[in-house]
Amino acid sequence: MPDLSYLPQIALSGIAVGCIYGLIGIGFCVIYNASGIVNFAQGAFVMMGGMIAYSVLNTLGLPLPIAAAVTIVAVAAAGVAIERVVVRPLWDRKATMFVMILATLAAQIVIERLALIVAGDQPKTLPQFTDLPPIRLGVVVISYQFLWIVGVSLLLIVLLGQFFKRTKAGKAMRACAFNREAASLQGINVSRMLALSFALSAALGAVAGVLITPTQYTAFNVGVPFAISGFIAAIVGGFGRPLGAFMGGIMLGLTQSMAIVAFGAGLKNVAALSVLLIFLFIRPGGILGEAK
Amino acid sequence: MTPVLEVRQLSARYGRVEALHEISLSVADGEFVAVLGPNGAGKSTLMRAIMGLIANSGAVSFRGAVLPRQSPDTCVARGVVLVPEGRGIFAPMTVAENLELGAYLLNDADEFERRRTRVFDLFPRLRERLGQIAGSLSGGEQQMLAVGRALMANPKILLLDEPSLGLAPKVTDEILGTLALLNKGGLPIVLVEQKAPLALRLTSRAYLLSVGRLVAEIDPRTITSHDELARYYLS
Numbered sequence A: 001m002p003d004l005s006y007l008p009q010i011a012l013s014g015i016a017v018g019c020i021y022g023l024i025g026i027g028f029c030v031i032y033n034a035s036g037i038v039n040f041a042q043g044a045f046v047m048m049g050g051m052i053a054y055s056v057l058n059t060l061g062l063p064l065p066i067a068a069a070v071t072i073v074a075v076a077a078a079g080v081a082i083e084r085v086v087v088r089p090l091w092d093r094k095a096t097m098f099v100m101i102l103a104t105l106a107a108q109i110v111i112e113r114l115a116l117i118v119a120g121d122q123p124k125t126l127p128q129f130t131d132l133p134p135i136r137l138g139v140v141v142i143s144y145q146f147l148w149i150v151g152v153s154l155l156l157i158v159l160l161g162q163f164f165k166r167t168k169a170g171k172a173m174r175a176c177a178f179n180r181e182a183a184s185l186q187g188i189n190v191s192r193m194l195a196l197s198f199a200l201s202a203a204l205g206a207v208a209g210v211l212i213t214p215t216q217y218t219a220f221n222v223g224v225p226f227a228i229s230g231f232i233a234a235i236v237g238g239f240g241r242p243l244g245a246f247m248g249g250i251m252l253g254l255t256q257s258m259a260i261v262a263f264g265a266g267l268k269n270v271a272a273l274s275v276l277l278i279f280l281f282i283r284p285g286g287i288l289g290e291a292k
Numbered sequence B: 001m002t003p004v005l006e007v008r009q010l011s012a013r014y015g016r017v018e019a020l021h022e023i024s025l026s027v028a029d030g031e032f033v034a035v036l037g038p039n040g041a042g043k044s045t046l047m048r049a050i051m052g053l054i055a056n057s058g059a060v061s062f063r064g065a066v067l068p069r070q071s072p073d074t075c076v077a078r079g080v081v082l083v084p085e086g087r088g089i090f091a092p093m094t095v096a097e098n099l100e101l102g103a104y105l106l107n108d109a110d111e112f113e114r115r116r117t118r119v120f121d122l123f124p125r126l127r128e129r130l131g132q133i134a135g136s137l138s139g140g141e142q143q144m145l146a147v148g149r150a151l152m153a154n155p156k157i158l159l160l161d162e163p164s165l166g167l168a169p170k171v172t173d174e175i176l177g178t179l180a181l182l183n184k185g186g187l188p189i190v191l192v193e194q195k196a197p198l199a200l201r202l203t204s205r206a207y208l209l210s211v212g213r214l215v216a217e218i219d220p221r222t223i224t225s226h227d228e229l230a231r232y233y234l235s
């Protein structure tokens, strides 16, 4: 029987990593809504987030906030590049969803191998954003990085909500999500929306990567596990629903961290996949029900 | 009179099935033209091909300029606007948002208000429903929204694909009446209808489509009885 007094502490770490899964899950939703494409290169954005931030910080010696900003812009550009080079040609040929999944997965692997060649196989990490001793609240210890992760994630969700609700581009993306053909009949350039959705998702992935790296590490091969977790978060949330994906991410993070304590780290992914299976059995529409 | 919209040898297919075979037609300035034909004749396919929503071969030009063959947003930018079959409103969004999206290419707040006021003059009910979710409107109101949204793009020619579909006769009359009014104001209109008598009351000319081909061009004034029309359908 594990010591239950650890439970709140474990829950906190589950929430932190859950926010990250949630951001990645939202990235899946944004692209899916704009285009019906499931983009498995999503994990590459997270990996690039950590790796590029590390290089910018250490080789260019820029301060962390600037390094983070440079990273997010660079990864968003990479997202648009993937859209142009990999997705657009297939999209124009009306490729099926399976072809898209395979193609984006292939892009993920290519990026992963390029990162290995360029940056080597040594894991890298980033400094904590705020270099202060953690806050103690009774039995729980709250690190500043935890606050950064949760705070930035919530902020992004609010901003994203405002983007979809208030801006013209956001409304156009929602229109595309509901009915692409009708959207194009309003003069909306649907393929430009596709590029925008890739930029947005990539930026979200980069933020996730920059946020999480100080608490663990990053390496060329962290992308796929993150993509899988984010994908599960999106499914659990009801694919295509950003808020659901975020809730799904937190649920997944909590389940994983509990499972690590109860059964050992080796069973973390078993727990994740169990959550997915249970959801597919009892509530295939996800927490919030299927989009559309 | 020189045509504003000219369709030449337009063909389109779904997979291996040819749904539209070398259609040529034209619409003159200020004209109100009907496209008639039974179920599955290819009327919607023709509209979709004109807008570039599906792959097609042939040429469509508007006011002398050739429209790109697979770019609906360019067609809208040039003033060719379609109210699609089934209306295509954005059901989870509000009426106001739907109208805003209709004016997607416009970046001028004053002009936006002018257009919206004109739409409200034509469909006062939309003003009352502004904050409502579009999917919760009645069928008639949704069709008014679809037409109103198309007008927000300030069309130079308006295409409508069976706006009467699923509507009560009274609402249909109201909407067709509005179209007649718009046409009197100089807007060329192409109206797709299955119910020929309805369309022939309003239009100055009609094209008859059957299994993907243009089979006749009808002058409504010469059609005086149902039987005559039936003969067209059967021949």
Ligand SMILES: Nc1ncnc2c1ncn2[C@@H]1O[C@H](COP(=O)(O)OP(=O)(O)OP(=O)(O)O)[C@@H](O)[C@H]1O
Pocket: B014, B017, B019, B037, B038, B039, B040, B041, B042, B043, B044, B045, B046, B085, B194
């Ligand atoms: N998405 C599609 N895939 C395959 N075939 C299609 C598709 N849409 C239409 N068709 C076929 O193309 C032909 C023309 O269809 P279209 O919808 O243009 O007819 P229509 O004249 O608009 O009919 P209706 O009056 O019922 O709306 C039909 O034979 C139809 O079965």
Ligand SMILES: [Mg+2]
Pocket: B043, B044, B045, B085, B161, B162
């Ligand atoms: Mg039709």
